[in-house]
Amino acid sequence: MKFSVTVTLKKNVLDPQGKVVENTLKNLGMLNLKSIRQGKFFEIEIEEKNEEVAKKKVNEMCIKLLVNLIIEDYKIDIVK
Amino acid sequence: MKFSVTVTLKKNVLDPQGKVVENTLKNLGMLNLKSIRQGKFFEIEIEEKNEEVAKKKVNEMCIKLLVNLIIEDYKIDIVK
Numbered sequence: 553m554k555f556s557v558t559v560t561l562k563k564n565v566l567d568p569q570g571k572v573v574e575n576t577l578k579n580l581g582m583l584n585l586k587s588i589r590q591g592k593f594f595e596i597e598i599e600e601k602n603e604e605v606a607k608k609k610v611n612e613m614c615i616k617l618l619v620n621l622i623i624e625d626y627k628i629d630i631v632k
Numbered sequence: 633m634k635f636s637v638t639v640t641l642k643k644n645v646l647d648p649q650g651k652v653v654e655n656t657l658k659n660l661g662m663l664n665l666k667s668i669r670q671g672k673f674f675e676i677e678i679e680e681k682n683e684e685v686a687k688k689k690v691n692e693m694c695i696k697l698l699v700n701l702i703i704e705d706y707k708i709d710i711v712k
Contacts, residue, residue: 586677593671599664
C-alpha cells in the first residue's frame with residue numbers, strides 16, 4: 553500500500569529557503585509571482601493490506617520522525 | 633491562483649536521504665515499511681487570472697529553477 557505525505561511549514565513560520573527561491577525567480581523575470589513556500593514530500597510504501605492500519609502506521613512515522621509538529625503541518629494521502 | 637508542485641527523484645536515481653530515513657524508521661520498529669523516498673514540495677501563488685497562462689508560468693519556474701530535469705520528475709496541481 554502506497555502513501556504520499558506532504559509536509560509544509562505552518563503559516564506563521566518563516567521560510568527563509570522559500571524566500572530565496574522567491575527572490576531568485578523574481579530576478580529571473582517572474583514578476584507576477586506572489587509567494588512561494590517550500591516543503592517536504594515523502595512516498596511511503598508499506599506491507600499492510602488493511603488501509604486503516606496502514607494509515608495509522610504512516611501517521612506514527614510522521615509523528616515520530618518525519619514531521620516537526622511545532623513548526624510543520626502534514627497531510628497523508630493514499631496513492632492508488 | 634495557487635499551485636502545488638511535487639518534485640520527486642526519478643525511479644532509477646539513488647535517494648541516500650530517503651535511505652537514511654528508511655533505516656531510522658526500521659530501527660524505530662516500523663518493520664513493515666517497504667520503502668520511502670523523499671522529494672520536494674512547493675506552494676506557489678501567482679497573480680494571474682487565466683489558468684492556462686498561470687500553469688505555463690509555473691512550468692517555466694520548474695524548468696528554470698525548481699527542478700533538475702536530469703534526475704527529477706515533477707507534477708503541477710492547481711490548489712482550489
